[in-house]
Amino acid sequence: MTDSASITPELIAAQTEASMEELGRRLDDDDYSTPFAALNDWHLLRAIAIHRPELARPYVHLVDQEPFDED
Structure with a gap:
């Protein structure tokens, strides 16, 4: 786990x-x-x-990008 404030280009590149x-x-x-x-x-x-979408492709289902219905 990493603190979201510490997500750097270097961290992303190191994946x-x-x-x-x-x-x-x-x-x-x-x-x-x-x-x-x-x-x-x-x-x-x-x-x-x-x-780096090529690395995340198998896990993209875990990134919920559905719009919220706040009604």
């Missing part, structure tokens, strides 16, 4: 298929000690999906 598999597993299991830990992983996956 590998193995680290993405681990990130995807954590998000899929959704077994976090706090909601903030899950949110930090989600922010990292979202940043990777934007900047």
